[in-house]
Amino acid sequence: MAYNIFIDGEAGTTGLQIRERLAPREDIKLIQIAPERRKDSDARREAFSQADVAILCLPDAAAIEAAELTQDLDVRLIDASTAHRVDDDWVYGFPELSADMRDHISEAQLVSNPGCYATGAIALLAPLIEAGLVDDDELISINAVSGYTGGGKALIAEYEDGSAPAHFFYGLNQAHKHIPEIMTYAGLTTQPVFSPSVGSFAQGMVVQIPLHLDDERSLKALFDALADHYAGQQFVQMIAMDQVGSRIVPTALNGTNQMQIGVCGSDDNGCGTVFAVLDNLGKGASGAAVQNLNIMLDLDEAQGL
Numbered sequence: 037m038a039y040n041i042f043i044d045g046e047a048g049t050t051g052l053q054i055r056e057r058l059a060p061r062e063d064i065k066l067i068q069i070a071p072e073r074r075k076d077s078d079a080r081r082e083a084f085s086q087a088d089v090a091i092l093c094l095p096d097a098a099a100i101e102a103a104e105l106t107q108d109l110d111v112r113l114i115d116a117s118t119a120h121r122v123d124d125d126w127v128y129g130f131p132e133l134s135a136d137m138r139d140h141i142s143e144a145q146l147v148s149n150p151g152c153y154a155t156g157a158i159a160l161l162a163p164l165i166e167a168g169l170v171d172d173d174e175l176i177s178i179n180a181v182s183g184y185t186g187g188g189k190a191l192i193a194e195y196e197d198g199s200a201p202a203h204f205f206y207g208l209n210q211a212h213k214h215i216p217e218i219m220t221y222a223g224l225t226t227q228p229v230f231s232p233s234v235g236s237f238a239q240g241m242v243v244q245i246p247l248h249l250d251d252e253r254s255l256k257a258l259f260d261a262l263a264d265h266y267a268g269q270q271f272v273q274m275i276a277m278d279q280v281g282s283r284i285v286p287t288a289l290n291g292t293n294q295m296q297i298g299v300c301g302s303d304d305n306g307c308g309t310v311f312a313v314l315d316n317l318g319k320g321a322s323g324a325a326v327q328n329l330n331i332m333l334d335l336d337e338a339q340g341l
């Protein structure tokens with residue numbers, strides 16, 4: 037038996053990558069609408085009504101409209117946009133966040149897919165706060181670099197026509213759209229200072245959080261808390277401390293649904309960093325959406341990944 041899946045926004049950056057992962061699968065039948073009708077509410081509603089699950093790969097306003105369009109339909113939704121990530125009616129689709137998360141996702145009618153930067157930041161902070169190594173009101177900084185596909189079709193066009201700079205920082209007013217979900221799911225009560233940036237590579241991401249160390253918060257204590265939390269996870273893995281090397285490369289996991297987590301620094305100097313490497317379009321978007329879809333359909337979580 038095949039499940040009917042509709043990708044709303046399948047021609048966009050995230051949608052295309054989800055389609056690439058689902059199209060070869062025999063257990064999935066993709067419902068498609070003619071490209072020229074992709075913004076036509078009647079055509080989309082018809083597609084929603086035929087689908088078991090629809091994946092929204094749309095700007096926030098269109099995702100909100102899609103959720104309204106489907107309110108009286110049976111279709112289950114995965115929303116890749118920011119629109120519903122801190123909405124109590126939606127389950128946050130981060131299977132590795134806690135032991136009961138997969139059950140919540142599996143039973144959910146509405147699942148919001150985490151943001152790319154948020155995936156890295158929450159993956160680092162939530163276990164450390166739970167272990168008591170970071171206080172929930174600690175003054176935290178989050179530094180990150182993303183490939184330019186993170187900005188969707190508009191930013192991709194700037195890089196492809198050569199008009200974009202090699203590297204730029206943004207989010208300078210500290211109102212980036214991922215901050216609410218980072219605070220909510222990491223468990224931070226004080227807003228972190230978030231400094232995202234974009235480099236001249238298509239895909240890939242590093243999220244880094246600098247931390248001052250002491251006798252209790254040593255590099256080993258940080259590593260052990262993260263390793264305990266992610267033990268047995270197939271898509272989130274620790275980099276052994278002696279394997280971190282001298283460079284962290286954002287493109288290292290491109291094309292995969294993996295996220296790697298590492299710890300580096302100097303106990304002697306009292307300065308350390310925890311970091312996450314992921315593909316912004318893999319575990320940061322399309323891969324995560326497929327993983328959530330598999331969990332919702334009670335399939336092997338790694339199917340097609």
Ligand SMILES: NC(=O)C1=CN([C@@H]2O[C@H](COP(=O)(O)OP(=O)(O)OC[C@H]3O[C@@H](n4cnc5c(N)ncnc54)[C@H](OP(=O)(O)O)[C@@H]3O)[C@@H](O)[C@H]2O)C=CC1
Pocket residue numbers: 044045046047048049050051074075076092093094095096098116117118150151152185186187188189190316317320321
């Ligand atoms: N890129 C990334 O790394 C990540 C993106 N996301 C999120 O995924 C969502 C999609 O982003 P992304 O794929 O990058 O964006 P893109 O701009 O690449 O694609 C968006 C797609 O949605 C279509 N669209 C726009 N409005 C409507 C509408 N009213 N009805 C139907 N289709 C519409 C667009 O059509 P048209 O061709 O006309 O523009 C386009 O094909 C966003 O909410 C984004 O925040 C999440 C995680 C990471």
Ligand SMILES: CC(=O)N[C@@H](CCC(=O)OP(=O)(O)O)C(=O)O
Pocket residue numbers: 116117118150151152182183184185186187188191213214232233234
């Ligand atoms: C490089 C870049 O511009 N990145 C986007 C975030 C990626 C994205 O669209 O994220 P979500 O939809 O998952 O929130 C931004 O900072 O707004």
